[in-house]
Amino acid sequence: MGAWRLVMALWVGVVAVGCSTSGEKDFAEVQRVTGERGYSVRWNQGSGADREVEREVRGLLAQPLTVDQAVQIALLNNRNLQATFEEIGVSQADLVEAGLLRNPVFDAAIRWPTGGAGGANVELSVAQSFIDLVFMPARRRIAAEHLEAAKARVGDEVLNLAARVKRAYFDVQAAEQMVELRRTSLVALKAAADLAGRLRQAGNISQLDADRHAALQEEAEIELTDAEADLKEKREALGVLMGFGSHPDWKIDQRLADVPAREIAPERLEQLAVDQRLDLAAARHEVEAAAKTAGLKRSTRLLPEAQLGVSAERDPEGTSGWVVGPALSVPIPLWDFGQGSVPRAQAQFRQAQRRLEAREVDVRSEVRQAEAKLMSARARAGRYQQVLLPLRHRIVEQAQRHYNGMLLSVFELLDAKRQEIEAGGAYIEALRDYWSARAALERAVGGRLTELPTTRASAATSRSTTQGSSASAPGSMPAPAPAQEHQHHH
Numbered sequence: 001m002g003a004w005r006l007v008m009a010l011w012v013g014v015v016a017v018g019c020s021t022s023g024e025k026d027f028a029e030v031q032r033v034t035g036e037r038g039y040s041v042r043w044n045q046g047s048g049a050d051r052e053v054e055r056e057v058r059g060l061l062a063q064p065l066t067v068d069q070a071v072q073i074a075l076l077n078n079r080n081l082q083a084t085f086e087e088i089g090v091s092q093a094d095l096v097e098a099g100l101l102r103n104p105v106f107d108a109a110i111r112w113p114t115g116g117a118g119g120a121n122v123e124l125s126v127a128q129s130f131i132d133l134v135f136m137p138a139r140r141r142i143a144a145e146h147l148e149a150a151k152a153r154v155g156d157e158v159l160n161l162a163a164r165v166k167r168a169y170f171d172v173q174a175a176e177q178m179v180e181l182r183r184t185s186l187v188a189l190k191a192a193a194d195l196a197g198r199l200r201q202a203g204n205i206s207q208l209d210a211d212r213h214a215a216l217q218e219e220a221e222i223e224l225t226d227a228e229a230d231l232k233e234k235r236e237a238l239g240v241l242m243g244f245g246s247h248p249d250w251k252i253d254q255r256l257a258d259v260p261a262r263e264i265a266p267e268r269l270e271q272l273a274v275d276q277r278l279d280l281a282a283a284r285h286e287v288e289a290a291a292k293t294a295g296l297k298r299s300t301r302l303l304p305e306a307q308l309g310v311s312a313e314r315d316p317e318g319t320s321g322w323v324v325g326p327a328l329s330v331p332i333p334l335w336d337f338g339q340g341s342v343p344r345a346q347a348q349f350r351q352a353q354r355r356l357e358a359r360e361v362d363v364r365s366e367v368r369q370a371e372a373k374l375m376s377a378r379a380r381a382g383r384y385q386q387v388l389l390p391l392r393h394r395i396v397e398q399a400q401r402h403y404n405g406m407l408l409s410v411f412e413l414l415d416a417k418r419q420e421i422e423a424g425g426a427y428i429e430a431l432r433d434y435w436s437a438r439a440a441l442e443r444a445v446g447g448r449l450t451e452l453p454t455t456r457a458s459a460a461t462s463r464s465t466t467q468g469s470s471a472s473a474p475g476s477m478p479a480p481a482p483a484q485e486h487q488h489h490h
Helices: 002-017 023-037 048-061 067-077 079-098 131-203 207-241 269-276 278-300 342-406 410-445 459-466
Strands: 105-110 123-128 262-264 309-316 324-330 453-455
Touching: 002 105, 023 131, 067 278, 079 207, 123 131, 123 207, 123 324, 131 207, 131 278, 131 342, 207 309, 207 410, 207 453, 269 342, 278 342, 278 410, 342 410
Parallel strands: none
Antiparallel strands: 105 123, 123 309, 262 453, 309 324
């Protein structure tokens, strides 16, 4: 009985080790890592606290949303992200299984003699794989690496969703401003077309000139319709990312901000991305898991499994009763001695290494491309703000003076105003491209850019963010002012 108590104590200890990992504890690690990068996440499992989160989301929707609030709603409410969180539960369950022994096998056989006297022969046996116990720590280490990789992948998906929401938010901002601008342009062109119609009736202009202005008005109507449709599409895309199945009446808080006066310093961005990208961290854990798996395959190739147990047999003649003794079951490595499983594990290890190396190359390239797009968009927006918009504004002012002096027709004045409005639309697109490129660079680096060193921009774009301009853009676009980090167009 002492031996059986020892076996049961060992059994209870093994089960306790196998069940010790907590999914909540593992998710808390994801919360810590993403929190360090400025994002708060919660795993919705239907608890009372989760219902409190739903009330928090409804509270945020009651007011105009900032970009950070839109991101926070998505991180709390996006169903795809919540489904990704379940990977932690799956990997945690794999870790538990890696710490468990396989169930013992009970065999029973009853045989009766085909002739002559004698009773039934009864044979009983219970066998347990002891190889599982020997290599259980190695299996748990492999499962732990897979769990760490899963946590890193989940964290990386959080950052990926945040970047997508930011780009979608900037798209909505730009689309709303474009609708407002197209309406302003339509007002100007409609006024020109109405005036041209009256002048044509009076015989002061040709039918050709009147038709030209009517065509411009119709084109403006089409552009406004397209802009309104584009706004609906952009709002739908942002709403899906925020996890809305219906169409809540949410609003965004502000217009596109000017480019900041200082820009992110490009030094060490590549190395920073390699150090903190969570998808690279996941790939490193997969390499470690593959290495440990290859080692385990080498260790168990000649003896993949073996069973130890107790066998009992009753004497059919009834003279000696039951015969009890130990039983051992060991496979003979005659045909399969690991010549397939070991090379496969080694190849999977090398495959994981090459994928990690390729991913590092891709990440560095992604950072360089994102940084180049950011600087290009910044230069373009600065050119519009500093040069083209003030120039278009001066043209309108001069056209107004020439019109007052009867040196310019009203149609030429309205055309100058229309071109000023179009330049304002191009500036909106340039600002959208800048902030989208900034979100892409943030995603490429693997963390927020607000904590990184900044540097003064180049001379061409620095003037646009320090000198400002007194020229007012058309419609809803005011005079470009000295750009601050949180300054917006109204």
